[in-house]
Amino acid sequence: MARPVWSGTLTFGLVSLPVQMYTATENHTVRFHQVQRGTSDRVRNKRVNERTGEEVPLDEVVKAFDDGDQYVVVEQDELDDIAPGRSKSLEITGFVDLEDVEPVFFDKTYYLGPKGEQYTKVYALLEKALAEAGRAGIATFVMRNHQYLVAVKAEAGLLTLHTLHWADEIRDPRSEIDNLPGRTEVTDRELKMARQLVDTLGMEWKPEEFHDTYQEQVNALIEAKRSGRKKGKAEPPAESTNVVELMDALRASVDRAKKPARSTARGKSAKRGSGTSETGKAALDGLTKAELYRRAADAGVPGRSAMTRDELVKALTRQENAA
Structure with missing residues (x-):
């Protein structure tokens, strides 16, 4: 059985539900090592002082922020003092319609399970209520000294937790892409033919x-x-379609x-x-x-x-x- 990556208490209103969180996905990317060509010798990265060229011991490496004029050194204990610590609470502040949360906000998915058999009824109650309402609970919680905005949803008979990007992390496409079509005109014939192609290539999501x-x-x-x-x-990739x-x-x-x-x-x-x-x-x-x-x-x-x-x-x- 998988080990939970976080455990705590999910609350909505005055109802409390102890839960455990499990990773829902895995990465199957092929991992390569770096070796020197013509040999089987591994090539490893070292922490090197870029001025002296000498290797720096790990205990001498500190975090620093570049403010443009100088590096502001921040010690780990200073970060610990202001961090909220390992939170044990997942408090739902409200419920929103799923269709109102744009896909760009979703980041990573986790499964939520009840922490014990005695909590299965409360778990099932919340899952069924969310499924029938078509809504998601919005909450924040802390894991590994990092705060997350999350959506709790009902999916296929269980509760899932989706970490969300904060609003200021979403880039404005109009400022990122300088050649968007904007008010480009398309003819009715072109649109009708494009819709026909979309319908003809329709398929079930499997x-x-x-x-x-x-x-x-x-x-x-x-x-x-x-x-x-x-x-x-x-x-080879397909050639671009000429507008004509x-x-x-x-x-x-x-x-x-x-x-x-x-x-x-x-x-x-x-x-x-x-x-x-x-x-x-x-x-x-x-x-x-x-x-x-x-x-x-x-x-x-x-x-x-x-x-x-x-x-x-x-x-x-x-x-x-x-x-």
């Missing part, structure tokens, strides 16, 4: 079908180099998105009638990865989002042969 394919390719590259094999390169050809690109995209369903139906019909498929492997080899993916989506191929182009061809070929 997160289990999406995988970190880049990390899979990194692992495949490592294995290929370990065994002395060569690893192929990824497909925008309508043509939209129309062609809609036609391409619709085509796989019709082609698949014809292929199955041909296979039943003659024992051979009109859309065999040779035909699939001539399609782009986007076309193969749309065909896989229409055919309900599981795990298609994580597949390479060759894997899509093989999966579609297997499914067609089995039809």
